[in-house]
Amino acid sequence: MTRPGSAETAAETASEQWALVDEGWGREAVAFATLSEPANCREYVALHQLLGIEAGQEVLDVACGSGLAVELAAARGATAAGLDASARLVAIARDRAPEADIRVGDMNALPWGDGTFDVVTSFRGIWGTTPDAVAEVRRVLRPGGRVGLTVWGHIKDSPGAWALEPFTLASREKVANHAAMVSLGRPGAGEELLTAWGFEDVHRHEIPFAWEFADPDHYARALASTGPAYEAIQAVGEQAFLDHAREVAASRVRAGLPLRAVIFVVGYVATKPLDVPPPHDDEPSGSFLAPTPPSPGAERLRQDDVDELGYVMNASRLWGRMPGTLDGLFGLLSQCVKAGRLDQRTRGILVTATASTLGDAYCSFAWGGKLATSAGADLAAGVLLGDDTGLDPAEQVMASWARAVTRDANGTTSTDLQALRDVGYDDDQIMAITVFIALRLAFSTVNDALGATPDAELVAALPAAVADAVTWGRR
Ligand SMILES: C[S@@+](CC[C@H](N)C(=O)[O-])C[C@H]1O[C@@H](n2cnc3c(N)ncnc32)[C@H](O)[C@@H]1O
Structure with a gap:
């Protein structure tokens, strides 16, 4: 398959991105896991629900951070796995989900074999700047498997846009990179990327996302634990970043209610095509009923049989209805x-x-x-x-x-x-x-x-x- 764009440029961009984010995300891993990541739970639950994650499925979360989404997939009965570039975040993820197969690694070279997973998720982990990671997601999915990705939507239009404003303290170059990263949320962008990488049945969804914090101090510390904040801290220093964040949040305090920032998040759900051919017109039905018309569910049953047995069982042809x-x-x-x-x-x-x-x-x-x-x-x-x-x-x-x-x-x-x-x-x-x-x-x-x-x-x-x-x- 021909990769869209220049593979070399994309790979360079990806590895630079990895080094940068790894440095930024691991340094305050415990603060991120306890003060920041729990506020993302609505997003995890919503995407898991859209993907129908359930008992018995093999599920991988790419760029899993400190592993709350892995833990929630395991709670639904899935056999869960995760990968993140930051060893310190992975240590927390393993502590949270000891049964899960959680590895330190690069999303551009996933350390699992072809066709391993039923579902792959990534919560704001794969961006417009890391398109090669999509190829890896496709490779590790089994035919008929599903991918679910979330990315920021239209941040400026979001009621909670103020909560991301302190990131703009980073250098102009870094802020421009943030813009390139979030471009995947633009109308049509994710659909185009996933289709270019051979996914089908691509759907865009609005994903509920609301950060909640106890007070401006909690907010400032939570935000400071993230990768983009590290870039801002490099530019202005930690104290200036925290002071600025507290100031931004002060005007948002509501009596008797948490600080709340609703931010638009987009979810893409798509399917890796099956590689089993649909039935021929002259293929017998194997039962008294007429041949089953092609459908995603019928094709999945055929594919499972071909993978397991090398032929399609008559019972599967029948139950394809x-x-x-x-x-x-x-x-x-x-x-x-x-x-x-x-x-x-x-x-x-x-x-x-x-x-x-x-x-x-x-x-x-x-x-x-x-x-x-x-x-x-x-x-x-x-x-x-x-x-x-x-x-x-x-x-x-x-x-x-x-x-x-x-x-x-x-x-x-x-x-x-x-x-x-x-x-x-x-x-x-x-x-x-x-x-x-x-x-x-x-x-x-x-x-x-x-x-x-x-x-x-x-x-x-x-x-x-x-x-x-x-x-x-x-x-
Ligand atoms: C925006 S966070 C998302 C984390 C988590 N999914 C969440 O919902 O909070 C981005 C994550 O991507 C990880 N990351 C960045 N580049 C990576 C790469 N090349 N391979 C694997 N993980 C990477 C970072 O360590 C960080 O945990």
Whole structure:
């Protein structure tokens, strides 16, 4: 892909920018983390919401500062990562989100492999002066992954423009650089940049942003902890900067209310295109329904299959009509897996016992294969055929429960339940296991009723014992 603009000039600008900001941002890291960054929380929450950040997603925050956005992404259940050039800010980010993978580095050379993340964010970290960072964001996103960037909007028109005024104490050259940086917020600028780097579905949003401070002293100290303030301090000295900031804020004090500066912030959200081709006109649907029309959700399901399996499953072609519903169904299944503490072998036993009793060939093949991988082909074929001799006593009772629920949910008895308790399952686990079985039945029922055919590639890859065991259901 041809990079827009001169790559050399951009790289020089980027590395100069890095050195400058690193020096400025780390020196008052604790003050920044405690006095300044918390006031940005509205921006983080709003962009996370727009991007739909949720449990199970891999999320990277570029130029993460002291890591509040990383911590909030982790709080939504995401597997979070962050990167910042300042080691002192990164130390605080790691303290806040110990489980997250937070690294010191340059946004122009992200230390992660291609296609690692579902979502990449950057909160006023990527600017008009750092366009190469956008290429790196694109590289580390998986196909279909989403980027969310915020930048300052029209500062002069913002009611809280006064709060940024002390930055203009910096040298004329630095102030001009600030203007170049914030140019990405101009109408059309971010859309143009992201489109030039091959993103699609680019949308611009107004992002809520309000700094609040207890009093002019709090404001002056918070502002002084930031990178642009350091440039002003270099020009006029720290005391003069603080005095000026306090003076600016003094006229903004409101009785009984915090100092509040609402500043316009723009958010860009865009998608990295999928690299799986849309279905051909003559591609079979793999079910009784007509071929699923292309849509971002349907393409995502196709891409996930191609990445994982090398082909598109007929079930995914079918569910491409309702990808959000499939996500929801699998989200519920994940909740059961967590609540029931169901490992891969246990899930394999539950699904093979359920699918074989229902007479669903598709899930019998798919999960018979998975169970064969974790526990051996003979054991998997045995469970498919109702022979549980390879299972331990607790697994045998659980497989019997799956068959009983599938065969006749009204026919179960408290004695069946007691048998589960007797082998060590508590009532919360029994609940989770039963919901898991019911959700698998819903999935199997839709596939079977609509004629989703087990994939030839799936069956061909199975051990013979598993493939031969499944004599029921659709072909
Ligand atoms: C405006 S702050 C944004 C910080 C944080 N995202 C927030 O919301 O407060 C800019 C951040 O970019 C970091 N930074 C600047 N140049 C960088 C580079 N080349 N690579 C990584 N981080 C950089 C600074 O250390 C600083 O933490």
